[in-house]
Amino acid sequence: MLCLIKGPYLQWPTMDSMTVMWETSQPSSSRVEVLAAERIHSGYQGNYKPPEHRVLSAFENDGDSTIHQVTVRNLEPGMIYFYKIHSENAHGSIESGPYPMKTAVRKGEPFSFTVTSETGGFSGFDTSNGQINIRIFDQMHRYRPDLALFIGDIVNDGNQYEDWETYFFGPGQPFLTSTPSYSCLGNHEDGASWYDDFFAFSPPKNYYSFDYGDVHFTCLDSTDFIPKESYPHSAGPIGPGQAQVDFLIRDLESASARWKIVYFHYPPYVSGGYQVEDLRQLCPIFEQYGVDLVFNSHTIVYERSHPLREGKVDYQEGIVYIVAGGAGAMPEWLLPKREWHTSQSVAVPHLVQVVATTDHLKINAIDAEGRLFDSMMIRKGPDDTKAFY
Known part of the structure; x- marks a missing residue:
């Protein structure tokens, strides 16, 4: 049976990319979906909620592995997105997320x-x-x-x-x-x-x-x-x-x-x-x-x-x-x-x-x-x- 062992966790943020890593119990495929962050407005309050369907892009690696490393690209600086991971092999599949992630800010931004x-x-x-x-x-x-x-x-x-x-x-x-x-x-x-x-x-x-x-x-x-x-x-x-x-x-x-x-x-x-x-x-x-x-x-x-x-x-x-x-x-x-x-x-x-x-x-x-x-x-x-x- 395929299981998630570690992660997912985030690595190496840039202004237009993020690397997502995780580990599975068996060699399996690697896929990351990037989802749009939806802003909730209520009076003067605002927050983000995990989107359910709005997949902006998907990235995957060729071949199977146990330690997965996928870099998602074409993002905007200093933006909050959500992401999901997927792995699959003949013994099953795993999915985890959505989780928030934020790209690196521009120069001049705290x-x-x-x-x-x-x-x-x-x-x-x-x-x-x-x-x-x-x-x-x-x-x-x-x-x-x-x-x-x-x-x-x-x-x-x-x-x-x-x-x-x-x-x-x-x-x-x-x-x-x-x-x-x-x-x-x-x-x-x-x-x-x-x-x-x-x-x-x-x-x-x-x-x-x-x-x-x-x-x-x-x-x-x-x-x-x-x-x-x-x-x-x-x-x-x-x-x-x-x-x-x-x-x-x-x-x-x-x-x-x-x-x-x-x-x-x-x-x-x-x-x-x-x-x-x-x-x-x-x-x-x-x-x-x-x-x-x-x-x-x-x-x-x-x-x-x-x-x-x-x-x-x-x-x-x-x-x-x-x-x-x-x-x-x-x-x-x-x-x-x-x-x-x-x-x-x-x-x-x-x-x-x-x-x-x-x-x-x-x-x-x-x-x-x-x-x-x-x-x-x-x-x-x-x-x-x-x-x-």
Whole structure:
């Protein structure tokens, strides 16, 4: 009998396309229908309802597979649509949906995204039997972001097939059906092939970049810079001539977005255990090419740095480093007192919500119960000078 195992879930949104993925129990066909979103008006209130019949277009892949990846195209920017998935073979058929999806917004249009991590990395310490993961996903869903970033360790052991459902796709299912997600490799993923199979990131998949609205996002693979054989140190100097560093320089140099955000797993700055100082070799590149915000994880705490540049606090041109070790809390991993670079730090299960406009980034840290516990804003003037609030 044919069954739906994972998803559907959304990947790689652009202004005119969206990639839909899901997994079935047996090889089967892949088909996605895009349906028009119908607006309901009642007095001054308005909302969308799932359409029953208005199929705008349908997309399908040739051949049968168990992990399905279909890109729907010819969509309009910043628009809400609904979608359905279909798979069929000689043993049966499955259908799921309709679910809402929203294409990427144009430059100049505000949007929001959420950030968390450690849905799997915290599992060995979690006494709640996975309830923290569920609460974090529920809180992210509550904020209705346009996309979500997961900063590594989304599973406990990336080589164990079951872990991908237990720690990520299972608890995240209601959220991931309508919210495109991106992630980076953490040490718990262990470079497993399932990562490449389950996500539709741009090759080589362990590092990539994309634009959304006024933000350019760059994903790096810190586990490539810091091999587990030499952790917490790099195998040698990190710099030009290495494929990933050369990619980073080309990528940031050519990026035209107003804001630049980089994310990778190991933190170069944190007042806690598992700080990986060798990754500070990347900071001069971030500074040279105007990076505004860096997200890390690995240490299972929340921490926000002062704006930093050239190893000092700089409220004119500095970069803010945020450790969003979100789906867990390990207060014993914090140092007894904060380091010089730390602005705020606390060990609670959390997510980070960011609202991006042309001239502001508003950053909110929210715990698993929905309480705001840290907030900051970065403002960028017409001449790209920054102010921090």
